Amino acid sequence: MKILGIETSCDDTAVAILEILPSRKGRVLSNVVSSQVKLHAHYGGVFPALAAREHAKNIDKVFKLALKESGLKSLDEIDLIAVTRGPGLIVSLLIGVAFARTLAWKYQKPLIGVNHLEGHICSNWLKSIRVLTNFKTQRSKVLPALNLIVSGGHTELVLMKEYGQYKIVGETLDDAAGEAFDKVARLLNLGYPGGPIISRLAKEGNAEKYPLPQPMANSKNFNFSYSGLKTAVLYLLRDLKKITPQMKADIAASFQKAAIEVLVKKTANAAHQFKVKTIFLSGGVSANKLLREGLAQAAKQELKGVKFFKPSLDYTTDNAAMIALAGFFNYRAQKEKTDFSWKSAEADANLKLSS
Ligand code: KG4
Ligand code: ZN
Numbered sequence: 349m350k351i352l353g354i355e356t357s358c359d360d361t362a363v364a365i366l367e368i369l370p371s372r373k374g375r376v377l378s379n380v381v382s383s384q385v386k387l388h389a390h391y392g393g394v395f396p397a398l399a400a401r402e403h404a405k406n407i408d409k410v411f412k413l414a415l416k417e418s419g420l421k422s423l424d425e426i427d428l429i430a431v432t433r434g435p436g437l438i439v440s441l442l443i444g445v446a447f448a449r450t451l452a453w454k455y456q457k458p459l460i461g462v463n464h465l466e467g468h469i470c471s472n473w474l475k476s477i478r479v480l481t482n483f484k485t486q487r488s489k490v491l492p493a494l495n496l497i498v499s500g501g502h503t504e505l506v507l508m509k510e511y512g513q514y515k516i517v518g519e520t521l522d523d524a525a526g527e528a529f530d531k532v533a534r535l536l537n538l539g540y541p542g543g544p545i546i547s548r549l550a551k552e553g554n555a556e557k558y559p560l561p562q563p564m565a566n567s568k569n570f571n572f573s574y575s576g577l578k579t580a581v582l583y584l585l586r587d588l589k590k591i592t593p594q595m596k597a598d599i600a601a602s603f604q605k606a607a608i609e610v611l612v613k614k615t616a617n618a619a620h621q622f623k624v625k626t627i628f629l630s631g632g633v634s635a636n637k638l639l640r641e642g643l644a645q646a647a648k649q650e651l652k653g654v655k656f657f658k659p660s661l662d663y664t665t666d667n668a669a670m671i672a673l674a675g676f677f678n679y680r681a682q683k684e685k686t687d688f689s690w691k692s693a694e695a696d697a698n699l700k701l702s703s
Pocket of ligand 2: 464468499631665666
């Protein structure tokens with residue numbers, strides 16, 4: 349079965365083609381992502397109207413390239429179209445959905461809507477699709493699982509007791525973690541996106557130099573808050589007045605420590621409370637070394653027996669291969685009425701409904 353995935357929920361225009369063979373092995377035939385990072389850099393974050401305009405301009409080109417790279421001759425060879433239906437920027441989502449609906453109508457293909465967060469969760473299996481399609485044998489080793497999804501738009505802890513059954517057990521009450529990296533980078537005049545720049549600069553800094561607050565680190569729930577940390581950096585910069593390059597590096601390191609430690613701590617606490625067997629990580633911030641190492645260490649030391657699944661960097665940021673895979677599972681569940689309950693595509697419009 350061949351699935352066309354389309355993703356336009358934020359600032360990446362992405363189209364991918366995935367093949368799932370009858371043997372249950374899968375492979376990504378093409379995975380094209382057109383990033384708008386350079387355009388949004390000027391604003392220090394994603395500017396929605398500009399994102400939508402760029403999606404509209406690029407989607408056909410990205411689609412044609414994905415088709416070409418896949419080696420398929422035409423869309424007639426596709427069995428299913430999967431498109432991100434939310435959450436995301438409405439104006440951006442509309443472009444992808446309209447494009448997908450047009451293709452589905454023109455080529456008379458089934459169309460399925462995919463929750464973006466479910467796509468991120470599924471990205472963890474893209475490197476080993478064989479494992480993913482072999483649920484029954486893997487299930488007892490993997491579930492229940494805890495997913496930490498951290499990007500410029502999301503900071504969520506999602507408990508997965510069963511494949512396709514999700515419950516948000518923690519989320520940010522204000523800014524997303526990636527957004528905090530972006531905003532702090534802007535305060536430091538470092539450029540956009542801030543995450544990679546701050547983590548690079550942090551290597552030259554002293555993380556103990558400026559103790560910064562970790563909002564909600566000790567709260568009993570698993571929610572996060574990042575706006576206070578960002579404001580603390582703002583006040584620190586105001587008080588310091590003259591900032592040397594070394595001071596910038598020290599602030600970057602101190603901020604990174606505060607931002608990441610709270611993610612690790614809350615994820616470990618939730619993993620403990622919900623007695624999970626595995627921890628999965630996805631979203632752009634998952635590239636952060638301190639976060640990957642922190643979770644690996646927590647799983648090994650505090651949470652003995654819990655496996656931390658280090659994600660492949662190929663699929664952690666927004667892409668359409670993860671959307672195609674999530675679409676495949678939802679479609680198969682609808683079609684085959686399998687014995688595990690993947691939520692129906694109609695019901696998956698918003699994960700928050702189940703929290
Ligand atoms: O998933 P993604 O590509 O796009 C969405 O936001 O949906 O994530 C991008 C975010 C940006 O906020 C970026 O600053 C952050 O991920 N990021 C990082 C790192 N690499 C990217 N944050 C911290 N450390 C990193 N190494
Ligand atoms: Zn995303």
